[in-house]
Amino acid sequence: MTLTQKILARHAGLDRVEPGQIINANVDLVLANELSAAVAIGVMRGMKGADRVFDANKIALVEDHFVPAKDAQSAKLAKLMKDFAVEQKIKHFFDVGRGGIEHVVLPEEGLVAPGEVIVGGDSHTCTYGAFGAFATGMGSTDIAAAFVLGEVWLKVPGTIKIVYSGTLKNHVYAKDLMLRTVGELGIDGATYRAIEYHGSTVDALSITGRITMANMAIEAGAKNGIFHADEKVIAYVQERTDRPFMVERADSDAVYERVIAIDVDELEPQIACPHTPDNVHPVSQVTREDIPLDQVFIGSCTNGYIEDLRVVAKILQGKRISPNVRVIVNPGSQKVWMQAADEGILTILAAAGCAVNTPGCGACFGGHMGTLGDGERALSTTNRNYVGRMGSPKSEVYLSSPATCAASALTGIITDPRVVDAALV
Amino acid sequence: MESTLRGHVHKFGKNVDTDVIIPGKYCNIIDPAELGKHALEGLDPEYTARMKAGDIIVADTNFGCGSSREVAPIAIKGSGTSAVIAKSFARIFYRNALNIGLPIFESSEAVDGIESGDEIELEPATGVIRNITRGTSYQAAQFPPFMQSLIDAGGLVPYVEKRLAEANR
Numbered sequence: 001m002t003l004t005q006k007i008l009a010r011h012a013g014l015d016r017v018e019p020g021q022i023i024n025a026n027v028d029l030v031l032a033n034e035l036s037a038a039v040a041i042g043v044m045r046g047m048k049g050a051d052r053v054f055d056a057n058k059i060a061l062v063e064d065h066f067v068p069a070k071d072a073q074s075a076k077l078a079k080l081m082k083d084f085a086v087e088q089k090i091k092h093f094f095d096v097g098r099g100g101i102e103h104v105v106l107p108e109e110g111l112v113a114p115g116e117v118i119v120g121g122d123s124h125t126c127t128y129g130a131f132g133a134f135a136t137g138m139g140s141t142d143i144a145a146a147f148v149l150g151e152v153w154l155k156v157p158g159t160i161k162i163v164y165s166g167t168l169k170n171h172v173y174a175k176d177l178m179l180r181t182v183g184e185l186g187i188d189g190a191t192y193r194a195i196e197y198h199g200s201t202v203d204a205l206s207i208t209g210r211i212t213m214a215n216m217a218i219e220a221g222a223k224n225g226i227f228h229a230d231e232k233v234i235a236y237v238q239e240r241t242d243r244p245f246m247v248e249r250a251d252s253d254a255v256y257e258r259v260i261a262i263d264v265d266e267l268e269p270q271i272a273c274p275h276t277p278d279n280v281h282p283v284s285q286v287t288r289e290d291i292p293l294d295q296v297f298i299g300s301c302t303n304g305y306i307e308d309l310r311v312v313a314k315i316l317q318g319k320r321i322s323p324n325v326r327v328i329v330n331p332g333s334q335k336v337w338m339q340a341a342d343e344g345i346l347t348i349l350a351a352a353g354c355a356v357n358t359p360g361c362g363a364c365f366g367g368h369m370g371t372l373g374d375g376e377r378a379l380s381t382t383n384r385n386y387v388g389r390m391g392s393p394k395s396e397v398y399l400s401s402p403a404t405c406a407a408s409a410l411t412g413i414i415t416d417p418r419v420v421d422a423a424l425v
Numbered sequence: 426m427e428s429t430l431r432g433h434v435h436k437f438g439k440n441v442d443t444d445v446i447i448p449g450k451y452c453n454i455i456d457p458a459e460l461g462k463h464a465l466e467g468l469d470p471e472y473t474a475r476m477k478a479g480d481i482i483v484a485d486t487n488f489g490c491g492s493s494r495e496v497a498p499i500a501i502k503g504s505g506t507s508a509v510i511a512k513s514f515a516r517i518f519y520r521n522a523l524n525i526g527l528p529i530f531e532s533s534e535a536v537d538g539i540e541s542g543d544e545i546e547l548e549p550a551t552g553v554i555r556n557i558t559r560g561t562s563y564q565a566a567q568f569p570p571f572m573q574s575l576i577d578a579g580g581l582v583p584y585v586e587k588r589l590a591e592a593n594r
Contacts, residue, residue: 022571035452039495042455047582049589066453074453123493123517139495139521145585153571187440188487192516221490223516276440365449365492386444386491388467393445 002159003226003250004194007134010246011117019158019257028116028133030146031060033102033361034067034074036121037081039140044147053088054150060092060111061085062102065361070368100333100359103127103215103301107207108335110240114229114247119146124301124383126222129214130207131237132229132247137218157223158257159194160185164201166265171417173311174209175303175381175401177201178216179270181262183280191221193257196250201264202227207236208307215302216383219277269416271379272399275387283404283416295378296327296409297390298402299357300364303381304332306339308402313345315406315420316352322412327354328363328370354409366391379408429548430507430528431557432479436541439485441468443492443518447500460496461503478505481547483539485511489518498522508547510554510565512536523572524581530554530565538563 001009005017012023032040044050053059061081066074085093092111099105103124106112114132118125121143128135138152146152162181195217202210210227217225227233229247237245269283298304298312309331321327329349331337337359340346346356357363363370364382372378372391378398380390385397400408403417410420445467447460454460465472465482482501488511489497498521501509508528522529528549535554539545543558552565568576578584 022569036493036495038455039499043582047589048586049593050585070453077453077455121493121495123491125493137493137517139493139517139524141495141524141581142520145581149585149588155569187490188513188515191487191513221487221515365444365452367449367452371450384442384444384491386442386467388448389444391450393448393467393470 001251002194002254002256003196003228003248004134004157004159004224006248006250007115007117008154008156017156019156021156023154023156024151025117025154026151027119027146029058029060029111029118030143031062031102031106031118031120031122031125032143033065033122034063034077034081035065036140036143037061037084038077040121040144040147041080041084043141043144047144047148050148053090053147056089057091058150059090059147060106061090062094062099062105063096064099064101066367067096067360068358070362098334100336101301101304101361104304104332104336107131108333110237113237113241113243113245114233115245119143119152123218124215126217126224127211127215127301129217129224129226130210131233132227134224134226136224155192157192157194159196160190161196161198161256161259163259163261164197164199164264165261166201166263168201168264168267171403171421172267172269173401173403174205174212176267176270177264178213179272179280179399180267182216182219182278184260184262185220185278187219187276187278188221190217193222195220195222195225197225197227203230206307207233208305211305212302219383269401269404271404271414272385274385274396274398277384277399283414286398286414287416289413291377292413293325293379293408294376295370295372296325296405297363297370297378297380297382298327298405299330299332300361300382301332302383303402304330304336304359306336308381309336309340309345312402312406313348315403315417316354316409317348319352319410321353321409324412325409327409328357329354330357330363331359333359363390365389379405379414381405429546430479430481431544431546432481432507433477434481434483434539434541434543434545435472435476436539437468437482437484440487440490441484442490443494443497446489446497447494452494452496454496457499457503460500461505464500464504464506473504476504476506479507481545482506482509483536484509485536486513488514490515493517495521495525498525498527502527510535523576526580532563532565535563535565
């Protein structure tokens with residue numbers, strides 16, 4: 001069995017599961033944010049006999065999409081979830097100032113461990129595959145069912161195995177690798193399927209790099225994206241929780257639907273151009289004076305981690321951003337924010353002319369705190385660039401790594417970070 | 426099981442994503458009728474003004490890709506649109522549509538044989554799609570048996586209620 005099959009079989013109490021099989025799987029954690037929770041709570045209130053959640057310690061509720069509240073309606077949803085958390089005695093409730101973006105917060109808090117099954121009312125729940133967990137996004141009605149039953153029905157996915165080889169060049173990152181992967185698969189290339197990441201290139205990646213890659217599995221339509229947990233991941237999790245967990249491995253005779261090999265030796269920084277995340281081109285093809293930038297955004301569940309901010313600060317240190325562009329930086333969580341403050345990163349960014357925001361999802365999905373107007377163009381470290389994703393349907397979003405965003409912030413056009421770095425030397 | 430659905434077609438392309446079905450700025454709305462006023466606004470701002478209650482969306486592959494926002498199918502249903510026919514659906518949207526009771530049908534042949542403005546008739550119980558304007562008919566893909574049993578039971582909520590009742594017995 002593949003890694004995904006192994007985890008699902010154990011959570012369904014079965015010796016073996018096959019792709020296409022419908023199972024009921026026990027879940028180790030159910031996640032929602034104030035938007036998905038608001039709808040889920042409404043559904044749960046309407047369910048006969050559903051007075052209590054299945055386990056108040058196995059639900060995480062994170063205020064992150066329209067917070068700090070954008071308006072009274074947003075405040076109402078945030079309050080609805082907070083009141084529910086109090087009523088149900090939910091242990092893992094994260095309000096503004098104590099949490100951040102859900103997918104950044106949960107691993108930091110030790111709520112994600114290898115071999116676990118996690119479902120969340122957010123499509124980027126697949127992020128936790130970085131830790132060797134099966135994690136998938138669902139809508140609010142499914143989340144309401146999981147709140148009360150502690151289990152979900154799932155169709156066991158077939159698995160696409162991707163084997164990466166070679167060494168990433170300087171200023172080429174996991175984000176570039178994943179944009180290249182989504183470009184290769186297409187935005188529905190992995191629909192209903194698991195992606196299992198393999199190879200020496202990803203073995204060498206940091207946990208943050210693996211998070212970035214697992215996070216964007218959904219951008220190829222995948223149900224989940226998953227890595228094998230290695231010593232690095234096990235140590236990270238054990239530093240944060242005493243909860244026992246089981247590290248699973250794919251069998252040596254696992255059957256894969258497809259095996260794709262990607263060599264990264266010659267990979268250059270990648271850009272996803274408007275208006276789909278699979279419209280991916282090397283940075284050299286997109287570095288053009290006639291596509292000037294209005295905004296650069298650095299943050300999100302894809303690239304809002306301390307490692308990302310360190311890369312950005314290194315490029316922007318002692319510099320001023322282009323006068324033609326505004327730069328918004330959202331550290332992914334309160335802990336990332338504090339770490340960045342301790343390391344002097346926030347000051348470096350502010351001195352360069354960046355606006356540094358409190359953690360949240362708002363800018364990424366056109367919610368608030370960085371919304372684009374008609375005719376504006378952004379380069380962003382986020383994960384989606386559909387029409388109107390960051391605001392006006394007449395705006396454009398390009399996606400890149402944090403390094404490419406930082407380099408481009410200096411020039412005002414999409415710029416290869418290696419060029420800027422060379423100029424610095 | 427619902428009775429026959431009948432309406433005029435509004436046809437769209439492939440990869441109609443949840444950001445254009447209901448733009449992010451409206452995701453703090455939970456009232457279906459209010460959401461319905463903005464259905465498809467990111468792709469076709471005139472859609473809700475042009476469509477009439479009962480009309481049907483026909484689209485190419487990967488309809489509903491992107492976010493897990495359940496307000497996407499809720500907005501379509503809230504607009505008065507009676508069903509969506511597509512060559513294929515994105516995974517989360519497919520579950521959400523069934524969970525909230527938006528009828529969806531998969532048929533490549535039907536999508537290729539139907540144009541905007543055609544009047545069509547749908548039989549949710551059998552998956553038969555009839556193009557009244559052109560005099561053609563198509564058979565949508567059957568739901569997998571487990572999904573069909575959920576639909577027959579009235580959706581996921583009654584299924585959960587039954588499970589809870591059994592557990593408390």
